[in-house]
């Protein structure tokens with residue numbers, strides 16, 4: 667089941683996967699949407715094996731607004747948390763309920779490198795992604811203590827070239843320079859791809875990772891490994 671609030675984009679993904687996929691609108695902020703789509707998944711497919719909590723926003727979707735700790739508005743702070751954190755909470759809640767039918771499943775939450783380090787220009791994004799990290803552990807431990815074989819893990823991408831970057835990269839002659847500036851500090855020297863994230867998610871979703879829960883996979887081209895800068899001789 668492919669879900670989104672971008673109906674055209676979601677329909678296109680489901681069409682490309684036909685006959686394996688359906689698209690349904692699911693606004694991750696709305697509990698009623700989770701209830702109806704999870705019920706439809708159980709009706710249509712008989713069970714829920716995997717949930718990937720992937721929906722996320724930076725807060726810059728409609729152009730540049732202050733998102734630093736001093737100038738961000740409460741409204742914009744809450745809007746980012748509503749999608750990135752409330753959405754993950756609701757997804758986990760309703761997936762656990764559905765997965766109780768089979769006593770097993772895999773939940774994969776998409777956090778971010780921004781949830782592991784401070785990001786002065788994107789405070790709400792960083793805060794929400796850090797909370798996703800800890801909620802992942804809580805869900806993993808909760809399911810384990812309930813005797814459920816429901817695993818919950820998080821992935822931490824950074825600098826993956828997707829439409830999320832468009833408002834920050836812009837167009838025109840300066841786009842290439844902005845891309846170079848972003849990847850300058852990435853040890854592998856490039857943006858990552860959505861496929862590279864998907865491979866890690868697939869592993870966590872699959873029975874290849876049945877001993878992994880409450881755990882973390884970082885996909886950041888080496889950013890968090892430190893620095894390869896050397897003093898000049």
Ligand SMILES: NC(=O)c1ccc[n+]([C@@H]2O[C@H](COP(=O)([O-])OP(=O)(O)OC[C@H]3O[C@@H](n4cnc5c(N)ncnc54)[C@H](O)[C@@H]3O)[C@@H](O)[C@H]2O)c1
Nearest residue numbers: 670671672693694720721722778823824825826828829830
């Ligand atoms: N691209 C990166 O560099 C990067 C880095 C770290 C983490 N992430 C995370 O990866 C995930 C995917 O992001 P992406 O880079 O593909 O960005 P994207 O903007 O291309 O995709 C995000 C998707 O979420 C959907 N969405 C937004 N609000 C929603 C809502 N309320 N309900 C349902 N769907 C909603 C959007 O329509 C869009 O299809 C996000 O959680 C993001 O925070 C991305």
